[in-house]
Amino acid sequence: MRLSRYFLPVLKETPSEAQIASHRLMLRAGMIKQQSAGIYSWLPLGFKVLSRIEQIVNEEQQRAGHIPLLMPTLQSADLWRESGRYDAYGDELLRVTDRHKRDMLYGPTNEEMITDIFRSNVNSYKDLPLTLYHIQWKFRDEIRPRFGVMRGREFLMKDGYNFDLTKDAALHAYNRHLVSYLRTYERMGLQAIPMRADSGPIGGDDTHEFLVLADTGESEVFYDSEITDLRFGNRHIDYDSVEECQAVLDEFTSRYARTDETHDEAAFAQIPEERRRTARGIEVGQIFYFGTKYSEPMGATVVGPDGQRTPVHMGSHGIGVSRLVGAIIEANHDDKGIIWPEGVTPFHVGIVNLKQGDASVDSACEALYRELTAQGMEVLYDDRDERAGAKFATMDLIGLPWRITVGPRGLQANKVELTSRRSGESEELSPADVVLRLGQIYQPVFDAAK
Numbered sequence: 416m417r418l419s420r421y422f423l424p425v426l427k428e429t430p431s432e433a434q435i436a437s438h439r440l441m442l443r444a445g446m447i448k449q450q451s452a453g454i455y456s457w458l459p460l461g462f463k464v465l466s467r468i469e470q471i472v473n474e475e476q477q478r479a480g481h482i483p484l485l486m487p488t489l490q491s492a493d494l495w496r497e498s499g500r501y502d503a504y505g506d507e508l509l510r511v512t513d514r515h516k517r518d519m520l521y522g523p524t525n526e527e528m529i530t531d532i533f534r535s536n537v538n539s540y541k542d543l544p545l546t547l548y549h550i551q552w553k554f555r556d557e558i559r560p561r562f563g564v565m566r567g568r569e570f571l572m573k574d575g576y577n578f579d580l581t582k583d584a585a586l587h588a589y590n591r592h593l594v595s596y597l598r599t600y601e602r603m604g605l606q607a608i609p610m611r612a613d614s615g616p617i618g619g620d621d622t623h624e625f626l627v628l629a630d631t632g633e634s635e636v637f638y639d640s641e642i643t644d645l646r647f648g649n650r651h652i653d654y655d656s657v658e659e660c661q662a663v664l665d666e667f668t669s670r671y672a673r674t675d676e677t678h679d680e681a682a683f684a685q686i687p688e689e690r691r692r693t694a695r696g697i698e699v700g701q702i703f704y705f706g707t708k709y710s711e712p713m714g715a716t717v718v719g720p721d722g723q724r725t726p727v728h729m730g731s732h733g734i735g736v737s738r739l740v741g742a743i744i745e746a747n748h749d750d751k752g753i754i755w756p757e758g759v760t761p762f763h764v765g766i767v768n769l770k771q772g773d774a775s776v777d778s779a780c781e782a783l784y785r786e787l788t789a790q791g792m793e794v795l796y797d798d799r800d801e802r803a804g805a806k807f808a809t810m811d812l813i814g815l816p817w818r819i820t821v822g823p824r825g826l827q828a829n830k831v832e833l834t835s836r837r838s839g840e841s842e843e844l845s846p847a848d849v850v851l852r853l854g855q856i857y858q859p860v861f862d863a864a865k
């Protein structure tokens with residue numbers, strides 16, 4: 416993409432309504448525009464990051480054997496009356512009436528609808544296990560939408576639902592989700608710690624939230640510092656293996672880590688004092704096992720091996736796709752702007768042309784642009800007729816992890832400059848070596864998708 420042709424409405428001033436860094440930076444970098452309280456348009460740069468996150472979520476869900484589908488945003492109130500949640504959900508539920516005076520709602524989650532799809536189409540235990548998911552917009556009429564996309568009213572969620580014959584099988588689905596989430600967040604450059612939590616209006620007894628530690632997080636968390644040393648890495652797990660998934664769950668949940676809702680002072684006091692931590696965290700996902708809470712009242716049953724009908728055991732599992740954009744920025748920024756992790760960056764590399772209109776500089780930039788693009792990279796080429804300082808400031812603000820600076824003096828020695836946004840360090844390399852180097856840097860990112 417050539418910046419001269421792109422739509423990147425960066426702001427010079429710091430917007431006064433934004434209280435936290437990610438909200439400020441998303442507005443300043445031209446990623447989002449607020450349309451109403453807690454409702455945003457995703458401008459091209461923001462939409463690109465959102466799409467990358469969505470893609471990682473899709474890849475990791477499908478790696479775990481979960482099947483994508485798409486359900487609507489508007490739902491019939493009658494379905495929610497069956498589960499009892501139409502009245503129970505309260506003011507967060509946006510209720511709508513259509514022209515025929517039928518009660519509808521903008522879905523805050525889809526347990527009822529997926530249970531309806533299941534009961535209409537699945538009859539036998541032989542069709543289990545089954546996990547279906549979608550990535551769809553949700554609406555929750557939050558009393559205090561704030562912090563930009565972190566607590567929106569309209570937000571994008573991945574929500575998945577497992578259907579199993581027995582409690583044990585559903586607990587395996589729970590564990591499988593926990594494992595796949597660890598891999599998902601790490602691909603985004605995040606450490607998200609599973610913590611025991613409270614299930615709220617979704618229901619059930621077993622639930623973990625995934626929290627990214629950040630001072631601006633809305634949740635208070637308590638944990639054993641040893642947990643922050645754990646990494647999932649690029650392990651290959653057999654998601655069908657009960658033992659393998661259980662072992663990962665045990666590894667990542669055996670140390671104390673809880674949100675304030677389930678915090679237990681006595682258990683916390685058992686941890687050696689130097690390892691006790693109290694901090695704040697951003698909830699980027701949550702998994703639930705709730706058994707037959709929806710299947711029983713809604714009649715989602717299958718014929719079991721004994722010929723008897725039995726309600727299926729279910730769980731649901733959510734990732735805050737749009738919230739993640741804010742969470743990643745909270746964890747990765749400095750006073751100049753965003754610093755994207757390589758896995759989610761909107762463009763892999765930026766090219767800054769220091770002397771637009773100079774034939775040799777222009778053609779060196781064009782050649783780099785072509786070669787990097789041919790290697791599967793997305794390149795943002797700043798070909799505007801602007802001062803170098805303004806070009807650098809834009810690149811720093813929008814946070815591409817790598818920048819190539821091309822100027823007439825360097826080119827005389829066949830050198831361009833490769834700069835890391837994170838460390839600020841630069842090296843002089845030939846254009847051919849820059850292409851090679853970036854290929855090496857991004858290889859693990861492209862490999863993680865395989």
Ligand code: P5A
Nearest residue numbers: 524566567570574698699700701731732733735738
């Ligand atoms: C699990 C999937 C559920 O709704 N039903 C389907 C279950 N879980 S949840 O924890 O309530 O939400 C899942 C994730 O969505 C994000 N989230 C939000 N993101 C932005 N703005 C909001 N107002 C908001 N509310 C929830 C969180 O990341 C949460 O973990």
